Ligand SMILES: Nc1ncnc2c1ncn2[C@@H]1O[C@H](COP(=O)(O)OP(=O)(O)OP(=O)(O)O)[C@@H](O)[C@H]1O
């Protein structure tokens with residue numbers, strides 16, 4: 004659906020060319036929600052703006068549905084851009100226009116007949132839950148409502164792709180969740196491909212199927228959210244995963260318990276259906292191991308439930324090894340801490 008091939012972007016700063024993107028290769032499938040996460044200055048905004056050529060790459064190719072955007076003249080590019088909607092951190096609404104007129108704006112640009120526009124605006128207002136706010140001005144809306152207007156406007160021309168540049172970064176946690184739920188709903192109802200950038204792992208974990216971690220203008224790690232989240236490889240990825248972990252209590256518990264001999268501390272990860280099965284207790288019963296739960300969490304990545312338990316095994320090293328093998332044999336991820 005979206006292919007970025009060896010994308011480079013240099014900015015001219017004080018007469019010198021400074022690289023912001025350094026060889027990005029990325030394939031995003033039709034209908035998926037793809038997240039790009041990175042620290043400030045990593046190149047996230049540059050990357051997402053290169054997808055619709057709001058920012059012109061220095062070199063490399065951008066293809067959408069097989070059409071190479073980087074090879075089009077301005078007129079054709081303008082046309083192709085209608086297939087790509089975009090929403091922004093600070094909403095970018097027209098302050099002197101009503102909610103309905105903001106949503107109608109791209110339709111007017113596309114010379115859509117008035118009757119069609121009115122119906123379309125009504126449908127979009129219903130989709131984003133703003134029916135009652137049709138004639139209000141942006142200043143009369145909350146941040147979350149403004150972003151809903153931004154989303155409705157981005158969807159006006161029935162795009163195939165929705166680009167989200169830090170769409171929830173200006174919102175409080177509760178409003179963030181309601182906007183993420185709306186994006187997921189839109190993705191499912193309309194089958195629209197969503198690319199979002201963020202510096203929050205919570206956003207990635209809530210709605211993304213796959214994730215790319217960007218650092219210094221390069222993708223340093225990528226894959227399914229489940230894999231990247233549970234087995235982060237790169238230092239930057241680990242930092243982001245820590246954002247959503249209850250790591251403080253754990254460190255305390257582990258450093259306290261480590262002083263004792265004859266104890267093995269392990270982290271067990273349960274994924275999907277395993278999360279709700281009594282695998283741990285069955286295994287411990289079989290191997291006759293006593294154990295102590297130090298910490299536990301159950302959460303979700305999009306619709307995949309997962310659990311992590313930090314467990315202290317008591318007894319000699321051989322028995323602990325046997326227990327670990329037995330847990331792994333049942334398909335659990337076990338890491339010795
Ligand atoms: N218009 C510009 N002119 C010059 N340099 C720029 C321009 N836009 C971005 N840069 C530089 O390019 C690099 C990447 O910036 P970018 O805005 O893509 O980062 P980001 O990951 O979106 O950061 P943030 O999380 O702070 O929004 C930074 O070093 C930035 O200073």
Ligand SMILES: [Mg+2]
Pocket residue numbers: 047048049169
């Ligand atoms: Mg940015």
